[in-house]
Amino acid sequence: MSLYIGELAAIFTSVCWTISATVYSYTGDKIGAQVVNRLRLLVAILMLVAINWIFYGQPLPLQAGSDRWIWLSLSGIVGLAIGDAFLFQSYSLIGARMGLLLLSLSPVFSTLIAWLFLGETLTPIQLGGMVLALGGISWVIFAKRATSTEDLHPRKVFLGVLFGVLAAVGQAGGLVLSRQGIQGGFPPFAGTLIRMIAAFISLWLLAVIQKKAVPTLVAAYKNPRISALVFFGSIFGPVVGVSLSLLAVQYAKLGIASTLMALPPVLMMPVSYFFFHEKFGWQAILGTIITVAGVAALFLT
Secondary structure (H helix, E strand, O other): OHHHHHHHHHHHHHHHHHHHHHHHHHHHHOOOOOHHHHHHHHHHHHHHHHHHHHHHHOOOOOOOOHHHHHHHHHHHHHHHHHHHHHHHHHHHOOOOOHHHHHHHHHHHHHHHHHHHHHHOOOHHHHHHHHHHHHHHHHHHHHHHOOOOOOOOOOOHHHHHHHHHHHHHHHHHHHHHHHHHHHHOOOOOHHHHHHHHHHHHHHHHHHHHHHOOOOHHHHHHOHHHHHHHHHHOOOOHHHHHHHHEEEEHHHHHOHHHHHOOOOOOHHHHHHOOOOHHHOOOHHHHHHHHHHHHHHHOOOOOO
8 A cells, every 4th residue: 555655645635626626716706816825825834834843843844955945945936826826816717627627737737847857758649648638628618518507708718728727837837846845755744834935925925015915814804704714725725735745746756646636627527516506518528538538648658
């Protein structure tokens, strides 16, 4: 069983991200996507400090070297601050299921980054997988859903798709950077805390400059039910989910881990159906299957 710890961590990462995406999609509609993004980082840091204090005897991973701090901090800014900011906007515009489907392109971009900067070549099967994944994404997005109750405005769809793709690029870059930072068996919760600190500083500094920091805290105070949901989502998203993703890339090959972490679109479909009462036709189902199959084909040799 220990031989599959990375693969199991990646699967549970998908489950966690499906739960957090459902929560953040709902809360983002109520108080704004960026407000939720800032609040969840604040909650995550408080929880991770407590976890590190309990398990490692110190609130901050001060024993980590400067190189590790640099890699993980860059990973936090690229993947969590920038990438997730785009992802939350995508959720608000086109919904969590569609946003997660676009996020499943992250392994495609991970492969491209590895090819451009690490000299890793793509096999014909992997190139075919990229075509499949992009084709499945396009099919789901642009297929006419006869069972839809209301069509989204074209500009809203365009921006939602654009932000979803940029989120996938951010996650891919963050994953590659984080792998550099956790080499040598560095504890995932400690690595996640470093990433969260970097993302927190960048986002909240921007919020202070834009005079949105105080309104964010006021929104949390005035909406205790929404704040409780953000807290719940933060447990599964930036705390457990992100930490599991680091554990996954520590113990499994990056391609396998990325593929297994691309499962949320499939997991989101029953959630969207039962909780959001979203109806979708066979095109969406088939497009989702094609997308996941294309992502999986990327890592066949």
